[in-house]
Structure formats: structure tokens, C-alpha cells
Amino acid sequence: MSDSGIGELRPGERVLMGPGPSALDPRVLRALATPVVGHLDPDFLAIMNDTRALIRSAFATDNELTVAMSGTGSAGMETCLVNLLEPGDRALVCVNGAFGQRMVDIVERTGAEAVVVRAPWGRVIDPADVEAALKQGGIKLVALVHVETSTGVWQPVEDIAALARAHDALVVLDAVSSLGGVPVPVDQWQVDAAYSGSQKCLGAPPGLAPVTMSPRAREAIGRRRTKVQSWYLDLTMIENYWGEARAYHHTAPISMVYALREALRIAVDEGWEARWQRHLRLGRALQAGLEAMGLSLVAEENHRAPMVTAVHVPDGVNEAQVRRHLLAEYGLEIAGGLGEFKGRALRIGLMGYSCQWRNVVLCLTALSDALQAQGYKASVDDALAAAQEAARAGSAG
Amino acid sequence: MSDSGIGELRPGERVLMGPGPSALDPRVLRALATPVVGHLDPDFLAIMNDTRALIRSAFATDNELTVAMSGTGSAGMETCLVNLLEPGDRALVCVNGAFGQRMVDIVERTGAEAVVVRAPWGRVIDPADVEAALKQGGIKLVALVHVETSTGVWQPVEDIAALARAHDALVVLDAVSSLGGVPVPVDQWQVDAAYSGSQKCLGAPPGLAPVTMSPRAREAIGRRRTKVQSWYLDLTMIENYWGEARAYHHTAPISMVYALREALRIAVDEGWEARWQRHLRLGRALQAGLEAMGLSLVAEENHRAPMVTAVHVPDGVNEAQVRRHLLAEYGLEIAGGLGEFKGRALRIGLMGYSCQWRNVVLCLTALSDALQAQGYKASVDDALAAAQEAARAGSAG
Numbered sequence: 001m002s003d004s005g006i007g008e009l010r011p012g013e014r015v016l017m018g019p020g021p022s023a024l025d026p027r028v029l030r031a032l033a034t035p036v037v038g039h040l041d042p043d044f045l046a047i048m049n050d051t052r053a054l055i056r057s058a059f060a061t062d063n064e065l066t067v068a069m070s071g072t073g074s075a076g077m078e079t080c081l082v083n084l085l086e087p088g089d090r091a092l093v094c095v096n097g098a099f100g101q102r103m104v105d106i107v108e109r110t111g112a113e114a115v116v117v118r119a120p121w122g123r124v125i126d127p128a129d130v131e132a133a134l135k136q137g138g139i140k141l142v143a144l145v146h147v148e149t150s151t152g153v154w155q156p157v158e159d160i161a162a163l164a165r166a167h168d169a170l171v172v173l174d175a176v177s178s179l180g181g182v183p184v185p186v187d188q189w190q191v192d193a194a195y196s197g198s199q200k201c202l203g204a205p206p207g208l209a210p211v212t213m214s215p216r217a218r219e220a221i222g223r224r225r226t227k228v229q230s231w232y233l234d235l236t237m238i239e240n241y242w243g244e245a246r247a248y249h250h251t252a253p254i255s256m257v258y259a260l261r262e263a264l265r266i267a268v269d270e271g272w273e274a275r276w277q278r279h280l281r282l283g284r285a286l287q288a289g290l291e292a293m294g295l296s297l298v299a300e301e302n303h304r305a306p307m308v309t310a311v312h313v314p315d316g317v318n319e320a321q322v323r324r325h326l327l328a329e330y331g332l333e334i335a336g337g338l339g340e341f342k343g344r345a346l347r348i349g350l351m352g353y354s355c356q357w358r359n360v361v362l363c364l365t366a367l368s369d370a371l372q373a374q375g376y377k378a379s380v381d382d383a384l385a386a387a388q389e390a391a392r393a394g395s396a397g
Numbered sequence: 398m399s400d401s402g403i404g405e406l407r408p409g410e411r412v413l414m415g416p417g418p419s420a421l422d423p424r425v426l427r428a429l430a431t432p433v434v435g436h437l438d439p440d441f442l443a444i445m446n447d448t449r450a451l452i453r454s455a456f457a458t459d460n461e462l463t464v465a466m467s468g469t470g471s472a473g474m475e476t477c478l479v480n481l482l483e484p485g486d487r488a489l490v491c492v493n494g495a496f497g498q499r500m501v502d503i504v505e506r507t508g509a510e511a512v513v514v515r516a517p518w519g520r521v522i523d524p525a526d527v528e529a530a531l532k533q534g535g536i537k538l539v540a541l542v543h544v545e546t547s548t549g550v551w552q553p554v555e556d557i558a559a560l561a562r563a564h565d566a567l568v569v570l571d572a573v574s575s576l577g578g579v580p581v582p583v584d585q586w587q588v589d590a591a592y593s594g595s596q597k598c599l600g601a602p603p604g605l606a607p608v609t610m611s612p613r614a615r616e617a618i619g620r621r622r623t624k625v626q627s628w629y630l631d632l633t634m635i636e637n638y639w640g641e642a643r644a645y646h647h648t649a650p651i652s653m654v655y656a657l658r659e660a661l662r663i664a665v666d667e668g669w670e671a672r673w674q675r676h677l678r679l680g681r682a683l684q685a686g687l688e689a690m691g692l693s694l695v696a697e698e699n700h701r702a703p704m705v706t707a708v709h710v711p712d713g714v715n716e717a718q719v720r721r722h723l724l725a726e727y728g729l730e731i732a733g734g735l736g737e738f739k740g741r742a743l744r745i746g747l748m749g750y751s752c753q754w755r756n757v758v759l760c761l762t763a764l765s766d767a768l769q770a771q772g773y774k775a776s777v778d779d780a781l782a783a784a785q786e787a788a789r790a791g792s793a794g
Contacts, residue, residue, distance in 0.1 A: 004454075004665035006447045009428050009655055011440040021433050021651060031406050032652055033430035036418050036602055038730045043408040050403045057401075070604065071468050071629060074647040078629045106628045199648060205433055207467065207604060207650030229626050231503045232468060232475045248735070250471040251596060253604030254418060255429055256653065258406055268401035333435045338645070 014327075015354075017363055018335040019149045019177060019308040021199035021206045022351035024259075028204060031262035036254040040246065044254065047261055048242060054264035055210045057272070058202065059175075059194060060185040065218050067242045068260055069209040069233065070253050073176040073197025076209025078106050079233040080172050080193040081143070084217060086226050087111030089140045092133050092169070094118075094125040094160070097148035098339040099174055107143070110229060115139065121340045122151050122298045122310075127159040134167040140220075141170040141192075146184065147177040147305040150338040151298045152347070154182070154305035161189050170217055176200060179210065180267055181279040181307040181351060192217040198256070201279065201307055203352030204263035207256045211235075263352075277394075279306045282350050282360055285391035289364040290348075292386035293371070293378035298345055307355065310337065310347045317374045319346055325370035332366050360387055411724075412751075414760055415732040416546045416574060416705040418596035418603045419748035421656075425601060428659035433651040437643065441651065444658055445639060451661035452607045454669070455599065456572075456591060457582040462615050464639045465657055466606040466630065467650050470573040470594025473606025475503050476630040477569050477590040478540070481614060483623050484508030486537045489530050489566070491515075491522040491557070494545035495736040496571055504540070507626060512536065518737050519548050519695045519707075524556040531564040537617075538567040538589075543575040544702040547735040548695045549744070551579070551702035558586050567614055573597060576607065577664055578676040578704040578748060589614040595653070598676065598704055600749030601660035604653045608632075660749070674791075676703045679747050679757055682788035686761040687745075689783035690768070690775035695742055704752065707734065707744045714771045716743055722767035729763050757784055 016023045024032075037044050052066050059066070069079050081103065085091055089112040093103045096119040107114040115136070117129045125144060133139070142164040147154050161171045170192040175184045179194075181201030186194045192214040199206035213221075213235065221228075221236060228234040232250065240247040267275055283306025287297060290311055298310035313319045319336050323346070326332040337345030348363060364383040371378055413420045421429075434441050449463050456463070466476050478500065482488055486509040490500045493516040504511040512533070514526045522541060530536070539561040544551050558568045567589040572581045576591075578598030583591045589611040596603035610618075610632065618625075618633060625631040629647065637644040664672055680703025684694060687708055695707035710716045716733050720743070723729040734742030745760060761780040768775055 004451065004662050006451060006658070006662045006665070009431060009444070009659055009662075011431065011434045011438070011444065011655075013432065014434045014438065016433065016435060018435050020648060021435060024433055029430045029432065033426045034406060034408065035410065035426065036413065036421055037408045037411045038413060038415050038418060038732075039603065040732075041408070041411065041724075041730060047406070047408065054401065054403060071472070072647045072650065075468070075629045078627065082627075102628070109624055109626050109628055197648065205650065205652040206436070206648040207653055227506055229506050230475065230479075231499070231506055232472045233629075250469045251417060251594065251603040253469065253602065253650075253653070255602040255656070256604055256650070258408075259652070261403070262406055265401050265403045265406075268403070327438075333438060335435075335437075 013331055015332045015359060015362060017349050017354060017359055018333045019347050019349040020197065020351055022203060022349065022354040024205060025203060025266055025353045027266060028259050028263050031258045032255050034258050039252045039254060040248065045246060047257060051257055051261045052242060054261065054268060055212065057268055058179055058210065058264060059212045061187045061212050063212045063214055065213040065235065065239055067211055067238055068257060069211050070250060071209055072206050073195065073209050075233065076195030076197065076211050077103060077174060079211050079235060080195050081106045082110055082230050082233055083221050083228050083235045084141055084170060084193060085110040085112040086224055090115055090138050092117060092130065092139045092142045094130065094144040096123060096125055096153060097121050097145065098150035099145045099148060103143050122153060123300050124153055124155050124303045127163060130160050131163050134163060134169065139167060139169045141172050143172040145174040147308065149177045149308055150341065152305050152308045152310040153299045154303050157189050161191055165190055170220060177308055180275060182276055186212060198260050201351045202263050203267065204260040205256065207253060208260050279350065279355055281391055281394055282355050282357060283307060285387040286348065286350055286360045286363065288390035289360065289383040289387035292382045293368060298341065307351045308347060308349050310341065310345045313344055313346060314376050317371060317376050319343055321374060322346060322370045325373055326366050330362065330366040332362065410728055412729045412756060412759060414746050414751060414756055415730045416744050416746040417594065417748060419600060419746065419751040421602060422600060422663055422750045424663060425656050425660050428655045429652050431655050436649045436651060437645065442643060444654060448654055448658045449639060451658065451665060452609065454665055455576055455607065455661060456609045458584045458609050460609045460611055462610040462632065462636055464608055464635055465654060466608050467647060468606055469603050470592065470606050472630065473592030473594065473608050474500060474571060476608050476632060477592050478503045479507055479627050479630055480618050480625050480632045481538055481567060481590060482507040482509040483621055487512055487535050489514060489527065489536045489539045491527065491541040493520060493522055493550060494518050494542065495547035496542045496545060500540050519550060520697050521550055521552050521700045524560060527557050528560050531560060531566065536564060536566045538569050540569040542571040543581065544705065546574045546705055547738065549702050549705045549707040550696045551700050554586050558588055562587055567617060574705055577672060579673055583609060595657050598748045599660050600664065601657040602653065604650060605657050676747065676752055678788055678791055679752050679754060680704055682784040683745065683747055683757045683760065685787035686780040686784035689779045690765060695738065704748045705744060705746050707738065707742045710741055710743060711773050714768060714773050716740055718771060719743060719767045722770055723763050727759065727763040729759065
């Protein structure tokens with residue numbers, strides 16, 4: 001305890017298995033602790049260049065306009081929507097969870113009209129519904145969530161993107177939870193704007209939002225009749241800082257850029273294919289284990305993301321109590337439900353550096369213990385056997 | 398060099414004497430490297446509570462609504478303006494430099510009307526001009542910059558704040574460069590909204606914006622007819638995360654909050670009075686040394702901030718070449734001019750952990766060398782003698 005009355009910084013040691021933030025590789029922690037240089041220092045500009053090259057690699061894109069926004073994933077969402085929309089525009093938003101709903105809120109704040117296509121939470125959006133809405137005409141962009149962090153649903157993107165393209169609409173993709181854990185090839189899919197968060201499968205701390213925009217999206221920005229409503233998120237100015245002009249806009253969060261660069265470098269060294277396989281294999285293992293414990297998954301079959309799994313809370317079990325038990329007895333963090341599933345679901349993440357076999361085993365074991373403490377019986381042997389079998393089967397699922 | 402083609406993270410070692418980011422105390426670097434916990438972890442919520450208590454201490458305020466926004470100082474500026482303004486409102490903005498001008502841009506993006514009161518760059522705003530504009534009526538808020546980072550002007554706040562209050566207008570204060578370096582007692586001055594940046598005199602890395610709002614400002618937000626245009630910066634939702642409700646809004650930048658808490662803890666341990674004295678004494682020393690070298694200061698006398706000093710570039714001297722020389726030969730960063738002073742001024746910071754006597758000496762010595770390389774003669778002996786005398790004289794000036 002010091003004169004300030006504020007003690008030393010000493011957060012508990014955690015196994016992070018919520019849907020982000022994920023654990024940091026020790027090399028990323030070291031990068032964070034690197035002394036700072038100025039935001040216009042030639043060495044920092046080179047680090048920014050490295051970082052945008054690495055972000056392009058993550059999105060498998062050649063998009064010139066590729067940056068890390070100085071905010072969290074939600075700032076990335078807002079960046080894409082406020083730069084592309086003006087009052088009077090119409091945006092089709094696919095909503096099957098909390099983050100699709102958040103997009104609607106942001107669209108409405110731009111003064112644009114949100115045309116909403118819904119699916120029940122836990123189900124994928126039906127491309128036929130998107131097509132029907134597009135046929136009404138006048139849609140400037142179609143926004144959808146790749147992996148809904150609130151439910152664990154893994155949305156197929158290609159069909160919807162092709163439909164949007166056929167109706168001359170831009171495609172905006174939320175890749176907050178997906179990027180780095182499953183393929184997000186934005187050029188191949190003809191996605192026009194995509195954003196992510198640093199703290200999920202990319203393995204950096206929270207605080208940066210990778211954003212990429214296609215030439216078509218840039219042209220749309222160039223045709224705006226009004227200024228972007230946010231100065232802080234105005235991509236034209238931010239591109240002048242990340243691009244050749246190097247014009248000062250705001251002071252980049254230097255330490256965070258160090259960390260993101262290091263995390264992406266580690267990911268590229270692992271190899272994106274290997275990284276996706278790791279997430280898929282261990283995600284399927286965890287899901288098999290959970291089902292062997294008698295738990296039912298929120299996301300419909302064949303559309304389950306590997307990096308975030310939501311399970312229904314069994315009758316008679318208090319989910320907050322489960323999480324308290326895991327935190328107190330195991331230092332293990334998982335998350336509760338969001339929105340419709342508040343108090344009714346548990347969400348388990350296997351993201352980035354947190355995505356390790358030993359964490360799958362720890363989670364199944366600890367969760368069984370926590371559930372048994374509330375009278376719900378689940379065999380650890382059965383869970384681990386199922387997990388092992390699924391892991392051996394590899395990426396089937 | 399790794400498979401990614403991206404080498405290890407190895408920025409040059411710098412003495413940071415630009416107007417932010419400033420150098421980090423080794424304890425702040427260690428805080429950054431602390432393993433992360435979740436953004437809703439009880440330990441993190443306690444860390445947030447500590448952080449807001451420390452921010453309140455920095456602003457000498459009891460304001461309940463006190464948070465660290467997850468963005469840089471400019472996000473703090475945008476936060477204050479977009480939460481308080483709606484289309485049709487009128488905001489009086491005091492402009493005598495680049496950051497006042499930025500406020501105008503942001504005000505206009507809200508759909509509000511910006512009524513601008515100007516002073517020449519390098520001069521303070523005249524309260525009589527503010528009063529004349531207020532008398533036109535209908536002004537919802539008065540926005541002003543405490544320390545203009547583009548010129549080094551230190552604006553008196555009390556008179557203008559009192560005028561605003563007399564005309565029933567809110568007061569918004571930019572304390573990006575001032576907070577932690579000179580007193581910013583927002584309650585005593587009856588300032589309604591103030592924001593800062595983590596990377597200046599507070600001594601944390603860039604990436605967070607401390608923001609505080611008075612009960613009167615909160616009431617104004619409560620009377621809004623429209624939603625805040627930015628979802629990411631919507632204080633009502635952010636208050637629900639920082640406050641009792643603990644409702645999830647976005648994932649806080651955990652590592653950055655660790656660092657800000659540590660930097661503020663260090664500041665409180667030093668003592669605000671002692672910290673202000675350090676900035677004032679060394680700022681005056683640097684300024685005396687610069688004047689002894691024949692350089693003229695941009696900011697008018699009696700209104701010179703201690704933590705950022707802008708000097709006119711002497712005839713025949715190329716400012717970019719001066720900065721390149723300092724960086725190459727000394728690893729020393731200072732900044733060039735902004736806006737009207739682009740290419741015509743040099744800006745030197747003495748902020749937070751960078752504000753040390755040895756940096757004053759290094760800067761004067763190195764700058765003399767860099768100027769002499771371009772044929773401008775300046776005696777280091779004279780500069781150091783003047784600096785020493787001013788430092789001894791303490792806070793006079």
C-alpha cells in the first residue's frame with residue numbers, strides 16, 4: 001500500500017477461456033513492455049508497415065486500405081458502418097445474436113435506415129431471406145457477423161456476399177471472433193469491409209481493431225456527400241497516417257501496436273492453416289466433451305464455430321454460481337450468456353494462445369466439478385474420452 | 398527474421414521530448430507486461446475502481462461520471478462533444494491552435510453550429526471576446542483548450558468558465574497536455590466536462606482518455622432528444638460498465654488500464670504539488686536555455702505552459718533537418734510545427750517521466766549541435782547557465 005492508498009497491481013492469475021480476451025503469449029507480454037518511441041518516429045512507421053502487412057495476411061487480402069483502428073472491436077464495427085453510411089442510406093443487417101443487434105444500433109445512429117433480416121439466436125441467417133430483402137431494392141450495404149460471439153454460430157459468408165454483389169450492395173463482415181481462428185479470405189469472398197478485435201484469436205491484448213476495406217468500399221467513401229460523423233474514426237484521415245502521407249491524425253497507441261505486431265508475427269510463424277486446424281480440432285474436442293456431459297449447444301449443428309461455444313444452462317443450475325466456482329477454485333474464466341441468453345447460457349472460448357489441449361481438459365474437469373456442486377452429475381471420464389476421440393478425428397464436425 | 402519475413406520487434410531507444418508520448422517509468426512498463434484477466438473479472442473491476450479514483454484525484458473532482466475512454470486523447474475530445482451536443486445546438490469554441498480547430502471540426506460533425514472565438518496562434522483567448530459571443534445567446538457549451546499542444550500557450554480557464562456559467566452554458570476543457578503537469582481543478586473551476594490523454598504528463602502509454610463530467614453535464618446528457626451519434630463513445634452506456642451496473646459494453650483495453658493505474662499511482666505517490674513544481678521548474682529552465690540560444694518562443698509571455706514549448710525556427714534553418722540530426726545523433730525526439738507552424742516551429746515536451754533535468758541539459762546541448770550543423774551559432778555554456786539559473790529561481794516566470 002502506497003501513499004495513494006492504492007496497492008500494487010496484482011490481478012489474479014487466470015486461465016482465460018471466455019470469448020476474449022484470450023491469454024497472451026509471453027512474447028506478446030514482452031512486446032508490451034518495450035519502451036515507447038514517438039508515433040511519427042521512422043522506427044514506428046516501419047512497425048506500422050509491418051503491422052498492416054500482417055493484418056493483410058490475416059485477412060488474405062491485398063486491400064491497400066488496411067489499418068489497426070485505435071479502439072476495440074466495437075470501434076472497428078463503428079468505423080466500417082459510419083464511413084460507409086450517410087443519412088438516408090439503407091443498410092441490410094443480419095441479426096441472429098447480440099453483435100448483429102449492435103450493428104443495427106450503430107446503423108440507426110448514422111441516420112441510415114436499418115433493414116433487418118433475422119434468424120433465431122443459435123441459427124444461421126438464411127440467404128433466401130437476405131435475397132428477398134435485397135429485392136426490395138435500394139440497399140447500400142449488407143452487414144453480417146461471421147462468428148456470433150453471443151451464440152457460437154458460424155455463419156457461411158459466401159452465398160450472402162454473392163447475393164449482395166449481385167444487387168450492387170457492399171458487404172460488411174464482423175470478423176471479431178473469427179479472424180485468426182478460421183479462414184476469413186475477404187478478397188476471395190468479395191467482402192468490402194471487415195473488422196476484427198485484437199484480443200480474440202489474434203492473441204494480442206484488447207484495444208486495437210484491424211480493419212480492411214476493398215477498393216469498391218474506398219470508392220463509396222470517396223462519393224460521400226457528407227463528412228463521416230466521427231472525426232476519430234474517419235478512415236480517410238486515418239489512411240493518411242497509416243499510408244504514404246504520414247499525416248498526423250491522433251497519437252497511435254504505441255505499446256498496443258507493438259503487441260499486435262508481435263502477436264501477428266507469432267501467428268504467421270505458426271502458419272494460418274496450422275492455426276485454423278488447432279482451433280478446429282480443439283474446439284470440436286471441447287464441444288464433444290460438453291455434449292458427453294449432457295450439455296446442449298446453443299448453435300445449430302454444422303454451424304458451430306470452434307473458438308466460442310455457448311451451452312444451455314441445465315435446469316436447476318445457476319450459471320453465475322458455476323462461473324464463481326470456476327474462478328474461485330480454478331482461476332478459470334468462462335463467460336455467461338448475453339442478451340436473450342443472459343443467465344441461461346455459458347460461453348467458453350478457445351482463442352489464440354488460450355486454445356490449448358490442456359485448457360480443454362481443465363475446462364471439462366472443472367466444469368464437471370462446478371456442476372456437481374449444484375447437483376448436476378457429469379462424468380469426467382466420459383467427457384475426456386469424447387474430447388480425445390474428437391481431437392483424434394481432427395477437423396470432422 | 399522469421400517465416401513471416403517480419404523481424405523481431407526492435408525500435409530504437411529514444412529520449413522522448415516531443416509533446417507526447419512521454420517516456421514510461423519502468424514500473425509502468427512492468428504493469429503493461431502483467432498477464433491479462435477478463436474485462437468483467439472481479440479483480441479487473443477493482444482495478445477499474447482504483448483507476449477512476451486516481452483519475453478523480455488528477456482532476457481534483459468528486460464527479461461520479463469519471464472514466465478512462467478506450468481511445469486516445471482525441472477520442473476523449475469527441476466523447477465530450479458528441480455526448481453533450483445534438484443537431485441544432487450551438488457551441489462556442491475557442492480557437493488559438495490546432496486542437497481548438499479540431500474541436501470545431503468535431504462540433505460540426507455533430508450537426509451543431511460552431512461559434513468560433515479566435516486568437517492568433519501563440520496568444521491566449523480574450524475573455525472579453527468570449528463574453529461578446531455569449532451575449533448573442535443560445536450557446537449550449539463553451540469549449541476551450543487548457544494547454545495548446547501546437548503552440549505551448551497556457552490558457553487561463555477561470556474567467557471564461559465563470560462567463561460561461563453566467564450565461565448558463567456548459568464548459569468543456571481540453572486537458573490533454575495539461576493534466577498531471579499543471580493544476581486542473583475542474584470542480585473548483587466549475588468545468589463541466591474535461592478530457593485528457595494518458596501519454597502526456599500522466600506518464601502512461603498512449604491509448605486511453607481520462608474523461609470526467611459534472612452532475613450538470615450528466616443532466617444535459619439526460620435531457621437529450623436523440624441518441625448520441627457514436628455508439629462506441631456513448632457515455633451513458635460506458636458509465637453502466639464503469640459504474641455499479643457493470644453492464645458489458647465493450648472489452649476494455651486491460652493492459653492499458655493496468656498501465657494507467659500504475660502511472661497514476663506513481664503520480665499520486667510523488668504528490669500532485671511536487672509533480673506540478675517539477676514540470677514548472679524544468680519547463681522554465683528549458684525555456685530560459687532556449688532563449689539564451691537566441692530562439693524565440695511561440696507562446697506569449699506569462700502564458701507559457703511548462704510541459705510543451707514551441708520555438709520559431711530561425712531563418713535559414715530547416716526544422717526537419719534539425720529533428721533528423723537529433724534523432725540520428727542523440728536518439729532524441731522533438732516535434733515539428735503543426736498547422737500554421739508546419740515547417741516553421743519546433744516543439745519540445747517535458748512531460749511526466751520525460752520531465753527530468755538531464756533531459757533539459759541533453760536537449761539544449763543536442764539542439765545547439767544540430768543548429769550549428771546548419772550554421773546557426775548558439776553557446777551551450779550560455780544556454781546551460783540560463784537554464785540553471787531559471788531552475789534555481791524555481792517557479793518564477
